[in-house]
Amino acid sequence: MPVTVKLQPAEAIAHVQRSILPTPFYSRTSRLNLNQQWSEWNGFASAVYYGDAHLEYFSTRNTCGVFDASPMRKYRFSGADAAAMLDRMVTRDVVAQAVDTVAYNVWCTDAGRVVDDGTIFRLGTEEFMLCCADPCYDWFCLSAVGFDALKIEEISEEVAALALQGPTSCALLKAMGFAGIEQCKPFQIMRFPFGGGEIMISRTGYTGDLGYELWLDPRDAEQLWDQLFSVGAIYGIQPLGDESLEMARLEAGFLAPDVDFHGSLHTVQRGHDHSPLELGLGWILNFKKPHFSGRAALLAQRESGNYRRLLKLDIEGNKPAEHSILYADKKCAKEIGYITSAAWSPVVKANIAYGLVEAKYFEGPIWAEIYHQKELRWQRKVARCTRVTKPFWSPERAKATPPPDC
Amino acid sequence: MSNPADVIIIGGGHNGLVCAAYLAKAGRKVLVLEAASGVGGLGATREFAPGFRAAVAHTLPQLGRQLVKDLDLGRHGFSLAADALPTIALAPAGGHITITADGLEGASPADSTAYATYLKLMKKFARAIDPFWHKRPPMLGSGGLRDAATLGQFGWNLRTLGKTDMREMMRMIALPARDLMDEYFESPPLKAALAWDANIGSKLAPRSPNNAVIALLYRMSGDLTGGLPLARGGTGGLTDALAAAAAAHGAQIRTGSAVARIVVEQGRAVGVELAGGELIRAPKIVSNADPKTSFFKLLGARHLDIQFTNRINRLRMNGQVAKLHLALDGLPDFTGLAEPGGRLLLAPDMQFIENAFDAAKYGGYARELPMEVLLPSLHDDSLAPAGQHVLSAQVQYAPYNVQGGWDAHRDSFLDNTMASLERYAPGIRDRVVASELLTPADLEQQFGVTGGHWHHGEFALDNWWMNRPTYGASQYRTPVPGFYLCGAGAHPGGGIMGAAGSNAARAILEEN
Numbered sequence: 001m002p003v004t005v006k007l008q009p010a011e012a013i014a015h016v017q018r019s020i021l022p023t024p025f026y027s028r029t030s031r032l033n034l035n036q037q038w039s040e041w042n043g044f045a046s047a048v049y050y051g052d053a054h055l056e057y058f059s060t061r062n063t064c065g066v067f068d069a070s071p072m073r074k075y076r077f078s079g080a081d082a083a084a085m086l087d088r089m090v091t092r093d094v095v096a097q098a099v100d101t102v103a104y105n106v107w108c109t110d111a112g113r114v115v116d117d118g119t120i121f122r123l124g125t126e127e128f129m130l131c132c133a134d135p136c137y138d139w140f141c142l143s144a145v146g147f148d149a150l151k152i153e154e155i156s157e158e159v160a161a162l163a164l165q166g167p168t169s170c171a172l173l174k175a176m177g178f179a180g181i182e183q184c185k186p187f188q189i190m191r192f193p194f195g196g197g198e199i200m201i202s203r204t205g206y207t208g209d210l211g212y213e214l215w216l217d218p219r220d221a222e223q224l225w226d227q228l229f230s231v232g233a234i235y236g237i238q239p240l241g242d243e244s245l246e247m248a249r250l251e252a253g254f255l256a257p258d259v260d261f262h263g264s265l266h267t268v269q270r271g272h273d274h275s276p277l278e279l280g281l282g283w284i285l286n287f288k289k290p291h292f293s294g295r296a297a298l299l300a301q302r303e304s305g306n307y308r309r310l311l312k313l314d315i316e317g318n319k320p321a322e323h324s325i326l327y328a329d330k331k332c333a334k335e336i337g338y339i340t341s342a343a344w345s346p347v348v349k350a351n352i353a354y355g356l357v358e359a360k361y362f363e364g365p366i367w368a369e370i371y372h373q374k375e376l377r378w379q380r381k382v383a384r385c386t387r388v389t390k391p392f393w394s395p396e397r398a399k400a401t402p403p404p405d406c
Numbered sequence: 407m408s409n410p411a412d413v414i415i416i417g418g419g420h421n422g423l424v425c426a427a428y429l430a431k432a433g434r435k436v437l438v439l440e441a442a443s444g445v446g447g448l449g450a451t452r453e454f455a456p457g458f459r460a461a462v463a464h465t466l467p468q469l470g471r472q473l474v475k476d477l478d479l480g481r482h483g484f485s486l487a488a489d490a491l492p493t494i495a496l497a498p499a500g501g502h503i504t505i506t507a508d509g510l511e512g513a514s515p516a517d518s519t520a521y522a523t524y525l526k527l528m529k530k531f532a533r534a535i536d537p538f539w540h541k542r543p544p545m546l547g548s549g550g551l552r553d554a555a556t557l558g559q560f561g562w563n564l565r566t567l568g569k570t571d572m573r574e575m576m577r578m579i580a581l582p583a584r585d586l587m588d589e590y591f592e593s594p595p596l597k598a599a600l601a602w603d604a605n606i607g608s609k610l611a612p613r614s615p616n617n618a619v620i621a622l623l624y625r626m627s628g629d630l631t632g633g634l635p636l637a638r639g640g641t642g643g644l645t646d647a648l649a650a651a652a653a654a655h656g657a658q659i660r661t662g663s664a665v666a667r668i669v670v671e672q673g674r675a676v677g678v679e680l681a682g683g684e685l686i687r688a689p690k691i692v693s694n695a696d697p698k699t700s701f702f703k704l705l706g707a708r709h710l711d712i713q714f715t716n717r718i719n720r721l722r723m724n725g726q727v728a729k730l731h732l733a734l735d736g737l738p739d740f741t742g743l744a745e746p747g748g749r750l751l752l753a754p755d756m757q758f759i760e761n762a763f764d765a766a767k768y769g770g771y772a773r774e775l776p777m778e779v780l781l782p783s784l785h786d787d788s789l790a791p792a793g794q795h796v797l798s799a800q801v802q803y804a805p806y807n808v809q810g811g812w813d814a815h816r817d818s819f820l821d822n823t824m825a826s827l828e829r830y831a832p833g834i835r836d837r838v839v840a841s842e843l844l845t846p847a848d849l850e851q852q853f854g855v856t857g858g859h860w861h862h863g864e865f866a867l868d869n870w871w872m873n874r875p876t877y878g879a880s881q882y883r884t885p886v887p888g889f890y891l892c893g894a895g896a897h898p899g900g901g902i903m904g905a906a907g908s909n910a911a912r913a914i915l916e917e918n
Contacts, residue, residue: 088708110711110878139712145719146707290673293712296885 020045023070024160024221028229032239039242042135042156044071049241054346056244060207061347061393063236064166066228067206067245069213070221073135074156077128080149086120086128089143091276091285091292097122100189102202106276106284107139108294112301113264113273115139116257117281119204121189129155129215133257139265143293160221164228165211165248167397168235170406173201173212176231181212182402195220206245208252210397250352251345253312253391255279260310260340260354277301278308278356309362310340312388315351317370319381320344324368326355330382332369336361339368348392355385362387410658411437413914414678414686416665416704417694417854417893419447423648423659424907425692425892425914427477430655432915437688438657439678441664441854445649447694448853448860449902451642455840457791458733461641462844462853463860464780464798465491465749468628468903469635469644472540476908477651484647487786490633492748495599498829500742503596507633513593520590531575531619532626534563539627539898539905542913543872543880578619580867584612584756586619594755601756602778606800607860607900609726611763612756617866624865624898627905634749636785641902648904668693668704668889675705675888690888690914694907696855696862697721697875697895701884709886717876721869721895725846725858726766728804730777730823732797733790733840737781738831750779752830759802766803771819775826777801794839799823806846806857816843861900862893871897882913890914 021044023029029047030036037048046068049056059065077086087094090105097103099122106117116139118132130140140152164173173181177192184190184203192199197217205211216224229237246256255261264273275298276285285298301307315321326337342353357366366385371378397403413429415422418440430436444450448462474484493505504511509525510518538560544553564572578586583601591597603625604618605611612618628635637643649659668691669677677687693700697718701707707715740746753759753776762772778800783790790796801823808815820843827834846858855862863869872880874897882890892910894900 084708089712110713142716143712145712145715146702146710290670291709295673296711 023068024218025068025070025162025225027222028225029068029239037241041071042073046071047239047241049243050239053241053243053247056238056240057247057346059236059238060166060209060211060240060244060248062167063238064164064169064172064232065238065240065244066225067163067165067240069161069163070159070218072131072133072156072161073154074159074161075130075137075140076151076153076155077130077140078151079126081147082126082128082150085144085147085150086130087289088292089140090120091281091294093286093289094120094122094128099124102187102189102204104284106281107143108276108298109264110294110297111264112275112294112297114261114276114279115265116263117255121202123189129159131161134263157218159215160218160224162214162224162228163205163207163211163240164214165205165207165209165240167210167403167405169211170403172228172232172235172237174406175235176227182406184212185401186399195223199224206252206254207248208254208391208393208398209248209395210403247343247345250341250343250354251348251391251393253394255310256341274310275301275307279310306359308337308356308359310354310356311362311366312392313339313353313355313366313368313385314388315342315353315368315370315385316383317381318344318351319370319372319383320351321353321355321368321370321383321385324353324370326357326385327367327369327382328361328364330367330384332367332382334361336366345392350392351383352388352392353385410686411435411688413437413690413692414439414688415692415694415892416668416678417441417447418445418649418659418661419694419893420449420645420648420902420904421893421907421910422447422692422694423645423652424473424477424904425694425911426657426659427648427652427655428908428911429914430652430657431477432911434915436652436657437686438652438659439663439665439680439686440659440661443662445659445661446642446645448849448855449641449645451640451789454731454842455733458731458794458796458840459640459642459789460731460782460796460798462729462849463641463902464636464782464800466628466630466635466637466641466644466902467625468901469630470540470627470903470905471629473904473908474630477648479644479647479651482647482650482654484644485638486631486635487638487782488636489631491636491780493599493634494743494748494750495593495595496740496743496750496752496830497595498741498754502743503593503599504748505596505599510596513596517591517593517596524590527571527574528622528626530567530571532623534567534575535560535623536627537563538871539624539903540909542882542909543874543897545877545881546872575619580615581618582613582615583618584760587612587756595751595753598753598756598759598776599751601759602751602753602776605759606778606802607727608864608866609722609724609766610864610866611760611803613760616868617864620867620870621865624901627898627903636782638786639788640782640786644902665704667706670705670709670886673709673886675886690890692890692892692910692914694893696723696859696893697879697891698723698856699854700891700893700895705886705889711885714876714878714885717878721875722864723857723859723862724806725849725855725860726803726805727860728801728819728823728846729844729849730797730799730801730820731842731844732799732838734795734797734834734837735839736793736837737784737795738797738834738837740831745784746779746781747784750830752777752779752826762803766805769805769807769809771804771808771815771822773822773825774829775801775803775823777823777826779827799827804845806850806859808845812845812847816845819843819845860894862895865899870899874899882910
């Protein structure tokens with residue numbers, strides 16, 4: 001039997017060739033992306049870096065940088081049961097969360113294993129927006145069973161999102177005419193007229209520095225970008241790619257999904273998922289809440305104390321401990337864990353990392369076995385690791401209201 | 407809030423009453439809250455036409471001696487109208503086969519021999535699993551000694567069947583009824599009659615795998631008599647005796663008291679709120695309602711973990727059986743049957759049952775419907791005026807989710823039922839003084855059972871033992887402290903048996 005193969009014309013599969021869809025800012029970001037270095041995030045183009053990842057990173061610490069967060073998945077929860085449904089799904093108190101505030105949250109299986117993390121924006125008494133890095137609609141639908149006065153809509157493509165991060169971010173927004181933005185407290189939401197409608201600005205971010213996230217109608221996206229870059233020129237504005245954000249978030253002590261942890265619904269092997277306690281998220285487990293999904297399991301785990309710890313580590317030397325195995329001794333006889341993220345931190349001037357360490361060993365000595373290259377020749381070194389309890393980078397300006405110089 | 411009880415039991419169906427009686431007997435202060443005006447649930451004997459009475463559940467194959475003895479039910483008014491009804495596989499033109507406790511009558515020699523072999527094997531299997539009907543199911547991975555012991559005993563009981571029979575049980579356990587019956591028998595109506603008991607009540611038919619043998623063994627769990635017993639006064643005679651026994655031990659039973667919700671404080675069930683707004687506190691709340699009603703309507707998903715909630719939500723609870731009650735002005739004539747004194751099965755062959763199921767699978771119903779027919783008034787003159795009779799029939803398949811809703815289909819389903827009955831009992835229509843057809847929608851509405859499902863959830867291997875209603879709630883405790891299940895949705899399941907109620911009572915007593 002003859003086989004006929006019908007090929008699509010090239011223009012019909014242009015997006016497949018790139019593997020990516022354009023975000024509402026693509027007309028602007030694509031012009032700035034000098035080497036067309038894109039990664040794929042939820043089907044959308046996300047710049048790996050625009051020009052130089054280090055320069056971009058430094059803008060988050062010294063001036064300000066803009067990250068296109070539009071590929072983030074966004075969901076609207078509305079209805080009389082919305083607060084109760086979310087309250088039961090996540091670990092923090094959603095019922096008590098004030099309108100126009102944001103809260104970082106995590107949601108777990110019955111066994112208290114992390115499904116995913118994200119931020120909940122309370123937009124009204126009965127309206128919320130939930131943002132997370134990966135799609136989670138299926139879990140939200142499962143979580144909605146038994147709550148009737150509730151509507152869950154994916155609004156990812158109805159909302160364009162930019163993160164504006166860095167010490168000059170507040171001054172820039174003020175200069176753009178967002179009067180009173182300096183009064184916006186961390187995790188608070190403010191709204192301003194913009195373009196054809198409204199822009200929502202939350203004092204949130206993924207860099208640990210002073211910063212804001214801007215949420216708006218995609219039709220107004222290009223106008224916002226242009227204003228940011230024209231007014232922002234004297235504020236040292238830079239576009240941020242994935243690489244610079246990755247450095248900043250590690251310094252800030254934030255977790256990256258699929259890097260520091262795998263969602264429980266995506267792991268196959270036992271113990272390859274995580275509890276929030278293991279990930280250092282005990283501070284967002286509100287056990288005063290009579291119930292949330294996984295509460296009983298997490299309470300038992302907390303009481304047992306017998307769980308791995310994702311530790312912040314300061315590692316001697318300057319060779320990032322990427323992909324390292326951790327040991328309890330310098331001879332590397334007793335393996336006790338592994339590194340999930342590692343980098344040389346330019347702002348802290350330290351060799352920093354997260355390491356997941358077995359319950360029995362997290363208080364004892366920790367050594368990282370690091371492999372690095374010198375002119376292509378592999379070198380091995382075993383470096384002492386010191387536990388750090390605070391985020392590596394947490395400047396005062398990130399918390400101050402109004403921020404300095406505003 | 408008043409605090410009159412140690413334990414509140416929501417629902418005065420037979421399991422709720424059994425649970426109440428055992429707890430009260432052990433000295434607990436028990437309050438039973440029943441929504442209806444009388445106790446008994448699907449077992450209650452109700453007057454469906456002036457002078458004519460019947461219960462939805464009409465026979466007692468699973469009732470055990472221990473329950474009757476423990477609760478001294480004889481002293482509280484329980485007696486039998488018949489102790490060993492035969493099952494008669496009717497053939498439309500006569501030539502019926504009668505199935506008694508000891509063997510077959512009217513069957514071919516080959517079938518009689520095969521039945522003896524079959525019965526011997528099934529009795530052996532039934533004995534092996536019998537202790538587990540009356541025991542708390544194990545919880546896998548609990549690390550508990552008792553769970554390990556139960557599992558160990560289960561394994562031991564299977565092993566001591568002997569290698570051949572153990573292998574045979576493993577092979578047979580998930581077989582469709584049709585394959586099993588075809589292996590043993592040749593008579594089509596005999597096979598249909600035996601297959602009937604394997605599937606009735608669940609959304610399953612002779613060709614469905616997953617439940618046949620376990621359902622047949624479950625049905626063999628009763629040991630009250632050597633055969634199929636009928637309670638005097640209808641099944642309500644039993645439930646009334648259970649209520650009397652519970653009351654005699656000090657349980658308080660309040661009828662006409664619908665519970666609107668369970669009150670949860672700090673993650674613990676602490677009381678109930680009645681439909682009228684009255685709050686009653688108790689440290690332990692036990693639900694005789696089905697799992698979906700218990701967890702969704704009474705408790706609320708917000709008190710439960712997400713995956714657990716979804717397991718409850720996924721329970722298959724669409725009832726498939728309609729109940730027909732006919733008031734007859736005299737005894738009907740069944741072709742070739744001297745007196746319709748047994749349990750009559752009206753299905754010429756297994757395919758006939760399957761055809762009715764096929765229609766129901768897609769939200770319809772067949773023109774010709776198989777059914778199980780009983781004339782309880784032949785054995786109990788309290789059920790009908792002198793010389794007149796009650797016909798009580800379980801008719802399959804009547805899908806809960808019939809397309810267009812039951813209001814649009816009740817008359818036509820009744821017509822089909824009557825026509826199917828006429829094939830065996832010509833002229834029966836002329837004897838009908840009054841009739842009542844209870845579709846699954848009616849059973850749901852009148853008895854508060856989700857989907858009108860008899861068993862409070864399919865009786866099938868995936869919803870059996872440690873998976874009934876689901877792991878996390880299969881030991882009568884639920885994930886919410888202070889809240890328990892005692893209904894047919896818990897192990898061992900439906901049928902008028904009371905084991906869920908007595909097992910739950912034991913689990914609650916052991917906690918103290």
